[in-house]
Amino acid sequence: MEITGILKERKKDVLDRWFQEVADTYPGETPRFLRNKADRFANPLGHAVRQGLEGLLNGLLSGAGDDELAPHLDEIVRIRAVQEFSPSEAVRFVFQLKGIVREEHGGRSGEALADELSEMETRIDRLALLAFDNYMSCRERLFEIRVKELKDTISVQARNTWRPAAGEAGSETFQKRNDRRGKDEAR
Amino acid sequence: MAATPKPEELQQIDYTPPEKEWMEVPPSFKPGTWCYAGKPQILEYLGLPNPRKWSPADEDWKFPDNWKNTILEGIRERLLKFRSFHLFMDICVRCGACADKCHFYLGSGDPKNMPVLRAELLRSIYRREFTLTGKIFKKMAGGRELTEEVIKEWFSYFYQCTECRRCSVFCPYGIDTAEITMMGRELLHLIGMNTNWILEPAANCYRMGNHLGIQPHAFKDSLLGLVEDIEMETGIKVDPSFNRKGAEILFITPSADVFAMPAIFTMMGYMMLFHHLDLDVTFSTYASEGGNFGLFTSHEMQKRLNYKMYAEAKRLGVKWILGGECGHMWRVIHQYMGTHWDGCDELEVPVSPVTGTRFEHAKFTKMIHICEFTADLIKNNKLKLNPKRNDPYRVTFHDSCNPARGMGFFEEPRYVIENVANNFFEMPENTIREQTFCCGAGTGLNTDEFMEMRMRGGYPRASALKYVAGKHDVNLMATICAIDKATLDALVKYWIPEVEIGGVHELVGNALEMEGQNDRETNLRGEPLPVEPSESPPAAEGGEAGAEGGEA
Structure with missing residues (x-):
């Protein structure tokens, strides 16, 4: 597939543009900060977005499967799922790649190119569907954690209310079942 | 007729935030x-x-x-x-x-x-x-x-x-x-x-002694529950005392250590240590809270809640106060208490009854941190420790903002961890010590309805933790603040679920060799340990012996 070769050659430009478009979804001075601050721990958001996009681009260009793409996608979606974005804004960055690919394909035209572009766009659409799943799982996770935090508060109190005295019937079973030692269900 | 827009044109939705003055x-x-x-x-x-x-x-x-x-x-x-x-x-x-x-x-x-x-x-x-x-x-x-x-x-x-x-x-x-x-x-x-999450704990604390508003009998009952748990894990029945007049030391810690996961494991560690040392220490069911949500309300409220601890210390007639793994309690004590009042003359400068160390730096506050106390014990070879019991853990340490930046407390907890655990790894330099990243939910923001914002605020900490988890397989982040323990537990579940949150004295409790203990087949969480039951405990761990009675 020729377009893959062209995009591989222009990978740095494609990546820079893609990153910039994601960074530009943040207000004020933030895009500049995300772009310029090099230290990954001083700029964790910028670092994660760049790493994630690079992983996704490499994956798309090498025909990687969903399992390989998912962790890179998660690096970005997990963050955007808890930021000040609507669901569509949170996953839009995937579609932004389409426009970039169309502009960065090297000025060629013709039927073969149209087919190749169409195939690449199908891959990007597939990625968008994955992003949707990813976004939903993050939001569900968020609410699971919230519910678990509430339940923990209640269960620690209930544990005291219902604890049989040592030696009393059921005390041993109670202790064994005690969820203090159980692994977190939400984990 | 207007031309049909091309797909590229339709795609051009501008999500860039409008350029407006921040005031607008x-x-x-x-x-x-x-x-x-x-x-x-x-x-x-x-x-x-x-x-x-x-x-x-x-x-x-x-x-x-x-x-x-x-x-x-x-x-x-x-x-x-x-x-x-x-x-x-x-x-x-x-x-x-x-x-x-x-x-x-x-x-x-x-x-x-x-x-x-x-x-x-x-x-x-x-x-x-x-x-x-x-x-x-x-x-x-x-x-x-x-x-x-x-x-x-x-x-x-x-x-x-x-x-x-x-x-x-x-x-x-x-x-x-x-x-x-x-x-x-x-x-x-x-x-x-x-916000209610700040005011209700402050009101509870003022009225009933702790943030949750737990009454004295329930407070005592909860600790007795942990006594049973300790007995199950170690075979030793510890015997905490409550509101005991004439005790040498009053122990005050966040009430979360009594009631909340995973802070209760830290509480088990404290109780085991006190029992092992036969320390003349008492809990109070009235000053049953180290945390001070007054700090997040007003300087007057902060003063009211801080003073309560000293009023109880005077009532019980103790010599000094030992403080648990708490965050803002220490910030109030170190940064603000000296501006509230002249200090408590009825109490004495803390002296460790085990090592004789006199904690001169606490001559105004009459209160020392449990990590200082334990570090001093280890330095003076007063504890037998088996760090192998913490071998399943690959530990990193999160500097809690208040002890770190509020009192410059960096070395003591690390010294303790390094003596009770064999696998310790630091997070990157610009995310620890005085540059530590907040848990994202301090100052009374650790409420469930704020979860989304908590995940944002805690992301830089999670990012650094993820790095050491990837590089060194870190699976436990220890910390010395009850809000941290509660809130980081939620944070890691979102960002990096393979890591658990624990306390420094939970690790101490795991490693502590107690006279008459059982085979210790599990840690304080009841998880099985790889240590051979027949193995004899090594000699006391710890650095070179410090001079007894020296100044901390």
Whole structure:
């Protein structure tokens, strides 16, 4: 597939543009900060977005499967799922790649190119569907954690209310079942 | 007929935020990014103004009459009272050194979380109303009118600051932006704009001794539950005492250590240590809280709750106070208590009854940190420790903001961890010690309805943790603050679920060799251990023996 070769050659430009478009979804001075601050721990958001996009681009260009793409996608979606974005804004960055690919394909035209572009766009659409799943799982996770935090508060109190005295019937079973030692269900 | 737009044209939706002056961008009150409002009965209990039912999601916040005047008078009073506040309002040159240091900024990308801009929310009113240039040149001089929108913005952003003070580490002028947030919150209290998660614990603490409002019998019962748990794991029945007059030491820790996961494992560690040393120590069911939510309310409230601990120490007639793994309790003691009152002459300078070490640095507070106490024990070879019991853990240490930046407490917890665990790994340098990243939910923001914002604020910490988890297979992050233990537990479940949260004294409890113990086949969480039961414990661990009776 020729377009893959062209995009591989222009990978740095494609990546820079893609990153910039994601960074530009943040207000004020933030895009500049995300772009310029090099230290990954001083700029964790910028670092994660760049790493994630690079992983996704490499994956798309090498025909990687969903399992390989998912962790890179998660690096970005997990963050955007808890930021000040609507669901569509949170996953839009995937579609932004389409426009970039169309502009960065090297000025060629013709039927073969149209087919190749169409195939690449199908891959990007597939990625968008994955992003949707990813976004939903993050939001569900968020609410699971919230519910678990509430339940923990209640269960620690209930544990005291219902604890049989040592030696009393059921005390041993109670202790064994005690969820203090159980692994977190939400984990 | 208009041409059909091409797909590329249809795709051109501009998501770039509009270029507006920050003053013109109103705050958003999306669910998950604000805390529930203070309940009227709680405000009444604490004697705070404007008790009413309201919600930050409402259009009408039910401002009291004459609220503007109340706020301006409040600012005037504080400018006169606190020289620091006056200076902080005047001396910022907007150099931007703090701008990218806030965890909420790094996690949200929202410029109003840049500490300089968060301070500007208040500074702009100060300029307009209290400076000559602001009165004359108004907006040109960076001033703006005090409106209801401004108050809503204050509420949003002063409750998106955890007063962690990371920004202040980088300020060349030494501006403590956390104190600007504190002033902002005090002003909001004057007109009844506050959050229940802070006020209800403060009210409970004032009335019943601890944040959860647990009554004495329930407090005692909970600890007795942990006595059973300790017996199950170690075969040893520890025997804590409560409200015992004439004890040498009063032990005060956050009530979360008694009731909340995973802090209760830390409590088990304390209790085992006290029993092992046969320490003359007592718990109080009245001063049953180290935490001080007054710090997040007002300086008066902070003083009330801090004094309660000393009143109880005097009542029981103890010599000194030992404090548990707490965050803001230590900040109040080290930074503010000396401005509240002259100190408690009835108590004595803490002296370890085991090593004889006299903790001179605590001669005013009469209170030392459990990690100082334990580090001193280890340094003087007073504990038998088997760090292999912590071998399933690959540990890193999260410096809690308050002990770290509020009291410069870096080495003691690390010294203890390194002596009780074999696998210890530091997170990157610019995310620990004085540069530590906040858990994202300090200062009373650790409530479930604020979960989305907590995940944003805690992201920089999670990012550094993820790095060491990937590099060194770290699976436990130890910390010495109860809010950290509770809130980081939620944070890691979202960002990095393979890591668990624990306490330093939980690790101490695991490693401690106690006379008459069983085979110790499990750790304090009841998880099986790889240590051979027949293996004889090694000799006392710890660095070179320090001189007994030396000064800490």
